[in-house]
Amino acid sequence: MPRAVREQQMLDAAVETFARRGYRAASMDQIAELAGVSKPLVYLYLNSKDELFTACIRREAGSLVTAVRAGVRPELPADRQLWDGLTAFFTHTAEHPDGWAVLHNQARTHGEPFAAEVETMREEIVTFVNHLIGNAAREARCDPHLADREVAGLAHALIGAAESLADWANTTPGVSAKEAASTLMNFSWAGLENLMKGERWSPSAGR
Amino acid sequence: MPRAVREQQMLDAAVETFARRGYRAASMDQIAELAGVSKPLVYLYLNSKDELFTACIRREAGSLVTAVRAGVRPELPADRQLWDGLTAFFTHTAEHPDGWAVLHNQARTHGEPFAAEVETMREEIVTFVNHLIGNAAREARCDPHLADREVAGLAHALIGAAESLADWANTTPGVSAKEAASTLMNFSWAGLENLMKGERWSPSAGR
C-alpha cells in the first residue's frame, strides 16, 4: 500500500483518537491499532506523537478554512457573506466532529506549539471579520469609528459564539447547520450593524 | 493544622498545577510538593486524582457562579442585569485565571465525567439567560415567541462569546473587565432585543 494512502489512514485514526481521548490520554498503540498498522510504522511516517498531533491539527485546520472560504462569495453583501461563512462553518464542523474537537478542545489546551498552530487559523478568521465590518460600513456609507482593538474583541466574541454553537449543535440531536447559523445571525448581526452606525449600549443609558 | 485548611491548600496547588500542565501532565507528586504536604496525605483527603480534579472543578465553578450571582440584582432592568453579570464574570475570570483555565480549558477536554461537571454550571447560566429574556420581553410588553431550543442556542452563543472574550482579555495586555463586558454588550444586546420584539434576520431579506 502506497505511503500517501497509509498516512491519511493514520491521520484519520489519530484525529478520531485524539478527539475522543484527548492528546495525552490517546496512546500511540490505540492510534496504530485503529489505523490497522503497527506502531513502528506510525513513527516511521510521522516521527513522534507531537508531530503526529501537529499534522492532525494542520490537516483539520486547512480543511475547515478551505470549506469556509469556498462558501463565501466576496461580491455579495456583508451580511450575506457572514451568513454563508457561518453556514459553511457549521456544516463542516457537523460533518467532521472529530476534526473540530481536535481543533477546538485539544489543540488549544496542550501547550504553545499546538495552540499557536490553531491561533493562525483564528487570526485568519479575525481578518475576515475585520474586512466584513469594514466593507459593510462602506456599503452603508457610514463611518464605523471602530478601533482595531474593538474589532478584535468583536471577532473573538463572534468566533467564541460560533465555536460554542458548533459544540452545541454537535451534541444536541436535531440541530442543523442552518439552524445554528440562523441563531448566530440573529444573535450577532443586529449588534454589528448598530456598531457600524456608531450606536452603542452604555450602562448609564440602559435600554 | 486543621483538615479544612490543608484541603484548601491542596486544592490551590491542584488548580494551579492542572491549569499550567493540563490534567494528564500534572502529576500527583507535583501537586503534593506545591501544596507542601506528602503524597499519601493528598490521597487520604482527596482519594484519587479524578476526585481531586472533580473537587477543583466544583470549587472553581461554585466560586464563579457565586461571584456572578452576587453581581446581579434581579430588581433591575434586564439589560442592566446582563451588564452586571458580564462585568462580574470578566472580573472573576481575570482575578482567577488558573481557576478559569481549569474550567474552560481542562475540564471540558478530559472526558465525560468532568465535562458533565462543567455542564451543570453552564445550565445554570442558560436558566439565567432564559429568565432574562423572559423578563425583558414582559417588560417590553411583547411576546417573544422564542422556543426553548432557540433560547438554549442563544445562551450557548452568549456563553461562548463570553468565554472567548475572557481568554482574550486574560491574554491581551490592558484589556479590562469593563472593556470586555462593554464589547459583549454592544455585540449581543441589540440582537437579543430584536429577538424579543420578534424581529429576525433572514437570508432572503438581507440587510
Next chain:
Amino acid sequence: MPRAVREQQMLDAAVETFARRGYRAASMDQIAELAGVSKPLVYLYLNSKDELFTACIRREAGSLVTAVRAGVRPELPADRQLWDGLTAFFTHTAEHPDGWAVLHNQARTHGEPFAAEVETMREEIVTFVNHLIGNAAREARCDPHLADREVAGLAHALIGAAESLADWANTTPGVSAKEAASTLMNFSWAGLENLMKGERWSPSAGR
C-alpha cells in the same frame, strides 16, 4: 529497609550487570531484578541509567584509588612504592573483577561523560607515577632530564601494561596478584631506572 542500604544493593547489581553485559546491553529490568527491587525504585533512587552508570563508575574508581593509596607508604624507596602500589592494584582488581571490568572495559567506551569520569582516576595515577620517578631520581642523585610529555607517555605505558595484566590475571586461572605485580616490576623497573640515569635505547645504536 533504609535507603542507603538499598542503594548499595542496587549499585552492586548494576556493577555486576554492566560488567557482564555492557552498558547498552544491560537493561534496567535485569539490574532491578538482580537487586531484588522493582524498577521504579531504581529510578527513584538513581534517576536514570546514565546516572546509575556514573554512580557505579565513581564508586568503583574511588574504591580502587583508595585501595592503591592505602597500599603505598611514601617514606619507602621508589621501587618499593611501585611494588606495593602494583600489588594493591592487582589485589583489588582480582577481588573486584566486575568493578574493574566496568572501569576498564565499559566506562571508557561509552562516550565522553563516562570516559571523563575514568580519566580523572587515570590522571591521579599519572601524577603518582610522576612523583615516583621524580623522587627515585632524586634518591639516586641523578638528573633524569625527563620532559613532562615523556613522563606522561611512560605513565600511560605503565598503566596500560597494568590494565592489560589485570585482565590477564582475572581471566587466566592460577595467576596471583603477586605474580602479576612481579611480572610488571620485572618488565618495567629496569627501563624506568635506565631513564632516570639518562640511558636510552635508540634505533641506530641497537642493543
Next chain:
Amino acid sequence: MPRAVREQQMLDAAVETFARRGYRAASMDQIAELAGVSKPLVYLYLNSKDELFTACIRREAGSLVTAVRAGVRPELPADRQLWDGLTAFFTHTAEHPDGWAVLHNQARTHGEPFAAEVETMREEIVTFVNHLIGNAAREARCDPHLADREVAGLAHALIGAAESLADWANTTPGVSAKEAASTLMNFSWAGLENLMKGERWSPSAGR
C-alpha cells in the same frame, strides 16, 4: 558495481559507525545510509549485525597484523625487530583510528564471540614476542629460563602498554608514531633484556 566493492564500502561505513557510536548504539540504518545503500542489501551481503561486526573485526585485525608483519624483518636483531614492529603498529593505529577503536574499544567489550575474535590477534603477538625473547636469548648466548606463563604475562604487559600508548598518541596532539615507539622501547627493552639474562627485581632486594 561488483559485490566485492560494495561489501568493502559497507565495511568502511560499519567500522566508522561502530567506532563512533559503539556496537549497540550503532544502528543498521545509520550504517546503510553511510554506505549509500539500502538496508536489505546490507543484510543480503552480511547477514546480520553480529556477522557484520565480526567481519569488521576480522578485516581490521588482519589489516593491523599484516602491517606489523610487513614492518618486521626476521633477520635483524631482536631489539630492532621490536622497534620496527612497534613503529609499524603505532603508524597503523594512527592512520586507522576507527579500525583501532573497533578492535580496542568495542570488540573486547561486547561479549565472548567478539572478544575471542580479537584474542586470536593478541595470541599472534604473544607468539611474536615469544620468538623475540627466545631469539634474543640465543643471540646473547644465555638461557633465559622463562616459563611459558611468564612470557605470556610479559606479552600482555607489552601489548597493554602499546595499546595504551596508541590511544594516548591518537588523542594527544603532536605525538608521532616514532615518539610512541621510542617511549615504549625505552620503557620495555631494558626489562626484557634483564629477564633474558636471568636478572630479576625482587621486593626484598630493593633497588
Next chain:
DNA sequence: CATGAATGAGCTTTCATTCAT
C-alpha cells in the same frame, strides 16, 4: 540486483496508588 513497506520485541522512563510505621 535492489528496495519500499512493514513489524515483533524490547528499551527507558513515568505515574497513580498503597502500606507499614
Next chain:
DNA sequence: AATGAATGAAAGCTCATTCAT
C-alpha cells in the same frame, strides 16, 4: 495526623530483521 518506602501498569520510542516486488 502524616510519611518513607515501594510497585504494577503502561507509555513513547527504537531497532534488527523480513518479504513482496
